[in-house]
């Protein structure tokens with residue numbers, strides 16, 4: 001898959017983040033979101049955001065926590081996350 005194909009397939013921030021979540025936490029029945037800070041699986045999705053809330057340590061985090069994209073102000077898609085992620 002080349003860069004043009006990647007940009008067409010993951011052409012929105014939502015698609016890009018969904019893909020990153022699948023890489024980090026799995027998908028389907030194997031999907032298991034765990035807290036990026038304490039590892040707990042007592043997680044609640046924050047509606048309308050990309051964030052999750054940990055009910056154990058009371059922290060909010062997203063799939064970007066602990067990655068090179070964590071503090072970026074540019075949109076994840078602009079950084080071509082998929083290509084960087086595969087390096």
Ligand SMILES: [Zn+2]
Nearest residue numbers: 035038054057
């Ligand atoms: Zn936690």
